[in-house]
């Protein structure tokens with residue numbers, strides 16, 4: 001049997017048959033290529049010759065909007081611009097419009113609680129690797145369903161295992177590019193070994209990060225340690241939590257907060273292990289490398305940091321960008 005050759009008219013008809021249940025979770029999408037926003041997920045189209053598709057040539061951010069306010073948008077957009085600069089993707093022309101476009105996409109999606117994915121891609125223009133084939137970068141923004149944080153769904157805490165996937169080198173680890181194969185392999189590893197997250201280590205045996213989260217620990221004498229910045233993405237959540245944790249250092253809740261080279265042995269001895277991310281918030285790890293972390297229950301520092309972050313998200317106007 002021969003495959004159909006589909007005309008533009010057939011295409012319009014066929015696309016109507018492609019509705020899927022999970023489309024319910026997609027609220028709106030902006031595309032610079034089409035020059036507007038669609039709310040019907042069937043119209044969520046991206047050309048095959050955009051180099052992001054066949055070369056992973058693009059950068060992205062995931063932001064969350066809670067109760068109609070985007071949290072920490074500035075840090076996300078700064079990181080997006082830094083990632084784009086590292087790949088010499090010409091984002092600056094959009095910089096001033098970017099925030100307005102994110103807000104408009106959220107408004108079109110009409111869900112005050114949502115996640116927003118922002119992608120800047122090399123754009124369409126051939127199927128080679130050479131980015132100069134492409135005439136102009138494109139911007140795609142998608143508002144979609146925000147799931148609850150890890151601890152609201154699983155208050156007993158998370159299981160973390162050690163990843164076998166080689167971590168990215170310093171240059172690539174610090175760019176949030178659309179080339180996420182190591183991260184994808186780690187996410188798959190987690191499912192395959194029944195863990196919630198995988199933690200990667202560099203060639204020297206120092207902790208790097210999880211698939212799409214940062215990770216740190218609390219020592220027995222009350223120091224909050226997170227990995228040195230070289231081999232990890234500078235997480236907006238982790239960095240904000242470290243700022244918020246300052247109050248705990250001042251009131252004696254923590255002895256110190258610092259970046260450090262962290263080994264597996266230190267993690268085995270930790271009083272707490274914590275995971276940080278935009279959709280994860282602060283997550284308590286209760287099982288690391290098959291062993292309970294301390295008494296195997298979410299700890300005191302988890303509760304304090306989680307509370308500080310929660311209040312920052314919901315109550316700190318300086319960190320919020322209203323959309324409605």
Ligand SMILES: Cc1ncc(COP(=O)(O)O)c(C=O)c1O
Pocket residue numbers: 062183209210211212213214232233234235236237238276277278279
């Ligand atoms: C590789 C990686 N590390 C860390 C993070 C956490 O960053 P953030 O707190 O900004 O979500 C992410 C987020 O997606 C990530 O992809």
